[in-house]
Amino acid sequence: MSIQANTVQETYIQMQAKLAKVVPDVELRIKAELVYEINRLKKERGALILGHNYMEPALYHTVPDIVGDSLELSRKAAETHQDPIIFCGVRFMAETAKILNPSKTVLLPAKVAGCSLASSISAADVRALKTRYPGVPVISYINTYADVKAESDIICTSGNASRVVESLSCDKVIFLPDQFLAANVAHETGRTIVYPGPQDELPAGKIIIGWRGACEVHERFSVDDVVQIRKQFPGVAVLAHPECPPDVVAASDFSQSTSRMVSFVRESHAPHFLLLTECSMADNIIAENPNKDVLRLCSIRCPHMNEITLEDTLHALRANEQKIEVPADIADRARGALQRMLAIG
Ligand code: 13P
Numbered sequence: 001m002s003i004q005a006n007t008v009q010e011t012y013i014q015m016q017a018k019l020a021k022v023v024p025d026v027e028l029r030i031k032a033e034l035v036y037e038i039n040r041l042k043k044e045r046g047a048l049i050l051g052h053n054y055m056e057p058a059l060y061h062t063v064p065d066i067v068g069d070s071l072e073l074s075r076k077a078a079e080t081h082q083d084p085i086i087f088c089g090v091r092f093m094a095e096t097a098k099i100l101n102p103s104k105t106v107l108l109p110a111k112v113a114g115c116s117l118a119s120s121i122s123a124a125d126v127r128a129l130k131t132r133y134p135g136v137p138v139i140s141y142i143n144t145y146a147d148v149k150a151e152s153d154i155i156c157t158s159g160n161a162s163r164v165v166e167s168l169s170c171d172k173v174i175f176l177p178d179q180f181l182a183a184n185v186a187h188e189t190g191r192t193i194v195y196p197g198p199q200d201e202l203p204a205g206k207i208i209i210g211w212r213g214a215c216e217v218h219e220r221f222s223v224d225d226v227v228q229i230r231k232q233f234p235g236v237a238v239l240a241h242p243e244c245p246p247d248v249v250a251a252s253d254f255s256q257s258t259s260r261m262v263s264f265v266r267e268s269h270a271p272h273f274l275l276l277t278e279c280s281m282a283d284n285i286i287a288e289n290p291n292k293d294v295l296r297l298c299s300i301r302c303p304h305m306n307e308i309t310l311e312d313t314l315h316a317l318r319a320n321e322q323k324i325e326v327p328a329d330i331a332d333r334a335r336g337a338l339q340r341m342l343a344i345g
Pocket residue numbers: 053068069070071143157158159215241243256257258259
């Protein structure tokens with residue numbers, strides 16, 4: 001994805017060719033200077049830039065060596081020999097890179113870049129669940145912090161959650177912390193999702209014990225949004241990320257990880273597409289598929305992903321600042337849970 005150019009002017013021309021439909025020219029001119037300098041410095045330092053699919057178009061299409069969803073970026077972070085790794089994504093993603101490749105310097109170009117899912121659960125919460133349900137395996141979504149991963153048996157992403165649940169061959173599993181992803185996975189794997197009260201016994205049969213976390217972006221899409229768009233744009237293909245509520249997923253045509261949504265649009269001939277996910281991703285898809293009609297609901301944004309800017313990416317590279325550190329004992333246990341996921345393939 002990274003732009004290869006020898007001057008700022010060449011950088012600008014390449015950016016214009018890719019991005020004229022989604023980024024105003026005045027912005028392209030300013031950002032071309034930043035992009036040129038980031039790519040020059042990246043080469044000089046032998047750095048690797050990873051970019052999540054939610055990065056803004058002028059960053060996504062210009063500086064990352066690799067773009068993708070959480071699963072793809074985790075794999076790349078684990079495999080790379082390049083150093084440092086600049087992670088253009090949110091904190092839990094950069095932490096995952098550090099855990100999987102601990103000898104590398106991992107830089108996050110933001111001060112916080114949190115996630116409402118990651119902050120919805122603590123390591124103490126997971127320990128309490130394990131005490132309450134001894135022997136029941138804990139599956140944690142990758143959108144959690146390192147200490148929560150360290151208390152978990154295995155990690156999953158939106159791209160492999162049902163496969164991870166099925167890989168355990170257990171009737172009862174704990175699935176943390178996204179209530180909607182858990183409900184969507186329960187539906188896919190033929191399980192019942194339960195939230196037992198303090199005195200409740202667990203029901204018999206195949207169950208998922210859930211947690212009431214939610215993504216502050218995806219929880220806000222509604223069936224009514226889908227109904228209205230279908231009325232206005234007959235034939236529209238509706239794509240909902242699996243962090244959306246189950247009724248929204250049921251009203252959609254496709255629900256998978258961000259990268260699979262990208263591929264779906266690339267390969268489908270539908271007359272229109274509606275993406276129920278962070279709006280920047282739709283811009284990135286439009287830049288790549290200028291002849292497709294891609295609709296998005298941009299009043300709902302991820303403030304955490306939007307913290308990552310070209311300015312801060314350049315600063316992180318220049319100053320070697322915003323290093324991600326994970327205490328060794330936590331990293332070792334979290335790595336085990338992540339490697340069990342990666343082994344599933
Ligand atoms: P993906 O793993 O599908 O890219 O999702 C990450 C995320 O945070 C979605 O909100």
